Amino acid sequence: MRLTAEETARAAAFFTEGIARRVSRPVRLMEVCGTHTVAIFRSGIRQLLPASVELVSGPGCPVCVTPNEYLDTAIAYSRRPDTIITTFGDMLKVPGSDSTLMAEKARGADIRIVYSPLESLPVARDNPGKKVIFLAVGFETTAPTAAATVLQAEQQGLDNFLVLSAHKLVPPALQTILSAPDGKVDGFLLPGHAAAISGLEPYRFVAETYQVPAVVTGFEALDILQAIYILIEQLAGGKAELANQYRRVVKPEGNPSARKILEQVYQPAAANWRGFGGIDGSGLALRPEYRHFDAQTRLPLDNVVTREPAGCRCGEVLRGLIVPDACPHFGRSCTPEQPVGACMVSVEGACAAWYKYGQGRWTYA
């Protein structure tokens, strides 16, 4: 059913007034996931919120949190004549220290865009004289497919298929934000797709240990509005609970089949995040029995020199400490066409979303 313009305006006013009535102090909510950031902008949710409710983006854009050293390693592999790189398309434009995968592709590197890691296997089969390295970037949502690809490569005897793993887990990053002295978040909108795999348990510590309310949320505008409402009601009532707004998709136990494959192939490991540094247990490394698929084990590289783009404040954006237009590069020397940092590249990046939908018009004091 479509609402008329008048009905929509009445519903929006009802929401805004309801929120404003319940908020007695400024509150800061973090939408952890880049998909939520984009949905919030697209649907105009920021304009519906009273000024006392601030929405900040979090570390949920996989391309954004992948550090430069990973990109520099991928670029170094792409320069080897005996390798083919397979990758999701949004990695191509991310600036490394002195190049991008797109620039390397233009110079002749064999870099192929795939929509699923499984598409790497026919490439490996057709090119037995080359190593095919899949750039495994993403969270709980994409990692099970990468794990299933490793299992298939094993079954098919494809020992020239390799994985450069930068998979990450969301909860340890939230723990880092919550335990940081400069991190002040009053409530979290949690990523529904990641929780659909992991279940609710890994997020329970947010409310139980840190007394911060959190809501697992879907991706429609109404899902997000409802989740914000739940957070505000909890804050107004002095409660801190983990709620599941996305019950039509997220089961408390998650997806047992996906988790089983993930746990068969990967084990938690320390990982580097852009803006956070190393976080224990926040990455996924191939288990010893699958380590022969690990690119860095099979093809160790020497001296990959890495540096961060000068003046880029992506790290602070990802930790929710600043909004993108607080960065002096924003919209000037850094745009989606000419990105300085990773947060301006991915469609889910906070800087890209601010540029495309907001252009900084909703900066909070």
Ligand code: SF4
């Ligand atoms: S606007 Fe560009 S340079 Fe600034 S934080 Fe975002 S990505 Fe980095």
